[in-house]
Each structure stands twice: as C-alpha cells, then as structure tokens.
Amino acid sequence: xxxxxxxxxxxxxxxxxxxxxxxxxxxxxxxxxxxxxxxxxxxxxxxxxxxxxxxxxxxxxxxxxxxxxxxxxxxxxxxxxxxxxxxxxxxxxxxxxxxxxxxxxxxxxxxxxxxxxxxxxxxxxxxxxxxxxxxxxxxxxxxxxxxxxxxxxxxxxxxxxxxxxxxxxxxxxxxxxxxxxxxxxxxxxxxxxxxxxxxxxxxxxxxxxxxxxxxxxxxxxxxxxxxxxxxxxxxxxxxxxxxxxxxxxxxxxxxxxxxxxxxxxxxxxxxxxxxxxxxxxxxxxxxxxxxx
Numbered sequence: 469x470x471x472x473x474x475x476x477x478x479x480x481x482x483x484x485x486x487x488x489x490x491x492x493x494x495x496x497x498x499x500x501x502x503x504x505x506x507x508x509x510x511x512x513x514x515x516x517x518x519x520x521x522x523x524x525x526x527x528x529x530x531x532x533x534x535x536x537x538x539x540x541x542x543x544x545x546x547x548x549x550x551x552x553x554x555x556x557x558x559x560x561x562x563x564x565x566x567x568x569x570x571x572x573x574x575x576x577x578x579x580x581x582x583x584x585x586x587x588x589x590x591x592x593x594x595x596x597x598x599x600x601x602x603x604x605x606x607x608x609x610x611x612x613x614x615x616x617x618x619x620x621x622x623x624x625x626x627x628x629x630x631x632x633x634x635x636x637x638x639x640x641x642x643x644x645x646x647x648x649x650x651x652x653x654x655x656x657x658x659x660x661x662x663x664x665x666x667x668x669x670x671x672x673x674x675x676x677x678x679x680x681x682x683x684x685x686x687x688x689x690x691x692x693x694x695x696x697x698x699x700x701x702x703x704x705x706x707x708x709x710x711x712x713x714x715x716x717x718x719x720x721x722x723x724x725x726x727x728x729x730x731x732x733x734x735x736x737x738x739x740x741x742x743x744x745x746x747x748x749x750x751x752x753x754x755x756x757x758x759x760x
Contacts, residue, residue, distance in 0.1 A: 486745020490670050493550055493741040494717045501546045507746040511537050511666050511673070512739075514553040514580040517601055517639065518567025519680050519703065519711040519724035519733030520588025521559030526726050528587040528602025528628060529639035529646060529660050529680030529695060529705055530556060530736045533570045533719030534580035534621035537669060540746070541576035550575045550741045553582050555714055558722050558733030564589040565733075567601065567722060573739040580621055583736055586639055586680060586724045587628070599640030600625035602658060602682045602695075602724060626658040626682065635682060636705060639721035641698040642677025649682050649695070656693030656705075657682030660721060663700020670742050678702030680714060680721030680734060697723060703734040710734060 485504035493499050501508070514534045520527030533553060541548070553571030566589060570582030584601040599622030626637030626646030635649025641661025649658045660679030667673050681695030683705040694705035701720025703712030708728050714720030714737030722734030 484746050484748040486747060488747065489745045490672065491743050493743065494552060496551045498547050498549050501548060501745055503546055505546045505745040506543050507748050508541050508543065508548065508743040509539050509746060510541055510575045510578065511535065511670055511742040512573050512575045512578045512580045513676050513719040514573040514582045515555045515570030515739040516714040516719045516721040516736030517570045517583035517585045518556040518558035518736045519586040519722040520566050521561055521725040521731060521733045522564045522588045522727060523562065523729045524727045525634045526636040526649065526657060526683035527559065527724035527733060528625060528636040529682050529724045530567045530586040530714065530721030531583035531599035531601045531625055531639040532622055532641045532663060532677040532679045532702065532721050533573065533583045533739050535642040535664055535677040535719065536578055536580045536619065536621050537666065538576065538578045548575065548743060552741055553739040555736030555738045556583065556585060558711055558735045559588040559725065561732045562729055567733045570736050571739065573741055575741050583639065583721050584625065586733055588733065599623050599642060599661065599679055602626050602637035602639045602646045622677065623661050628682065629655060635684060636695065636724040638682045638695045639679030639702065641679040641700065641702065646679045647695065656684045657695030657724060659695050660698030660702035662698045670744055673742050675700040676718050678718065678720045680711065680723045681705035683711060683724035683726040701737045706731050713737065
C-alpha cells in the first residue's frame with residue numbers, strides 16, 4: 469500500500485508564461501506585454517551624450533549611455549513601466565562647449581546612467597557618465613573621464629592629442645574605452661569605444677552603446693582622419709563639418725567636431741529598453757502527486 473507524505477507543499481513562486489518573447493521599448497511610459505507574463509529580464513540602455521564643439525580645436529566624442537542587464541524583474545501584472553533616456557545635444561557652433569549629457573533609462577529597480585558629454589572647452593576633459601566623454605585638449609591638458617564604477621556600465625573616454633593640431637579623444641563605449649587622438653602628420657580623432665552585442669541574451673537584438681568618435685585636429689581639414697564611431701550606434705567625428713549623430717535607440721554617443729567655427733558636435737542617440745518575457749512555473753506542488 470502506498471504511504472502518504474502528509475500533503476507536503478513546495479515553495480510558492482510567481483508564475484509567468486511569457487514564452488521568451490523579446491520586445492524593444494523606445495519611449496517612456498507603460499508597455500503591455502503578453503497575457504500571463506509576470507517576470508522579465510531586461511537590457512536597460514541610457515541615452516548617449518553629444519560631442520563637443522570648439523572654434524579652434526578638435527573636440528571629444530560623446531560617451532555611450534550606460535548599459536545594464538538584469539536577469540529578473542517581477543511584475544504585478546503584464547504591464548511594465550519604463551523611462552527611456554534621450555540623447556544629449558551636440559555642442560553648439562561659435563563657442564567652446566561640451567556636448568549635452570545623455571538621459572538616464574530606468575526599468576524596475578535598474579537605472580542606467582546617461583553618457584558623459586564630449587569635451588569642448590579648456591576646463592573639461594569630457595564628463596563622467598554611463599561611459600565617459602572623450603577629451604578636448606586645445607591649449608589645456610585634459611583626460612577622458614572615468615565612468616561610474618558602481619555598478620559598472622561603461623568605459624572611460626579617450627585622451628586627446630596635444631602635439632601641434634590637436635585631435636579629440638573618442639567617447640567611451642559599453643564594451644571598450646574610447647581611443648586617444650593621434651599626432652600629426654597623418655593623425656586624427658580617436659575612435660569611439662565599441663558597444664556590446666546582447667543577442668546571446670536577447671535573440672536578434674544586436675549591438676548597443678557605441679561611443680562617439682573624436683573630431684580631427686586639422687583645422688583646414690586637408691589631412692588627418694576623423695575618429696570612427698564605436699560599433700553599436702556611435703557617431704563619427706567631424707571633419708570641417710557637423711559631428712555624426714549617434715543612432716537613435718542605441719545609446720550611441722555623438723561625434724566630436726573638428727576645430728572650425730562652422731562645426732557643431734553630433735547629437736547622442738536615444739536609449740532603449742529591451743525585455744524578454746520569461747517562462748516560470750508556479751512551483752506549487754504536492755509530494756503525494758509526484759510519487760503517484
């Protein structure tokens with residue numbers, strides 16, 4: 469005769485029937501997920517920063533927005549409330565200006581910091597942020613600033629070159645530091661740091677959080693190269709032109725301008741939040757039913 473186990477009941481967990489659906493959320497507010505979804509994982513990507521601008525000298529690329537991934541956010545319904553950070557504005561022409569910092573992105577209890585502005589004046593080597601902005605050096609010695617370290621979510625911006633015509637440093641990316649500007653002859657702006665491919669965790673999502681490239685240091689733009697934007701939406705540095713904008717909904721930093729009164733820094737790309745709806749059994753069961 470079978471023996472009873474006394475009706476022992478296991479731990480009760482919240483059920484979720486999301487079937488691993490991946491959703492890209494590109495604007496702040498409430499998003500309705502699949503019926504029955506009560507748990508998600510999420511990639512939270514903040515807005516990228518704008519590149520710097522300066523009348524005379526090349527400027528730094530904007531830092532990428534911070535990128536954080538959380539394995540579990542429990543929901544009380546199949547709705548999730550999020551804030552998606554906007555991209556920072558590029559530095560304006562006719563002055564010596566840093567770019568604008570990127571906006572923070574928030575999902576659940578996870579906040580990713582907006583990118584640090586690309587440097588564009590004598591007193592700043594690029595601002596802190598999710599990833600640091602690239603440095604502007606001009607007549608001053610500067611350095612790409614470090615991003616927040618608690619929690620880690622990006623990398624520092626690159627140094628600028630101060631040998632002759634200066635070249636701006638690349639903005640930091642989610643996966644790599646921004647490169648330093650290089651010296652003439654034949655030098656140019658530093659490359660933006662590379663972003664992170666999150667497809668292994670979020671199938672089909674792609675790469676996010678590229679830093680903006682540094683502007684070329686050659687005022688007449690007859691030689692030298694612009695800093696390429698980092699993979700994951702970073703904008704290219706400018707060469708007698710506007711710095712390239714970071715791609716929308718990637719958290720990419722904007723490119724730094726070259727030393728030209730007509731040039732302005734590139735705008736940073738807006739952020740994005742990517743959620744994967746999780747399957748999760750309730751975990752409520754009877755030992756007797758298992759034996760039978």
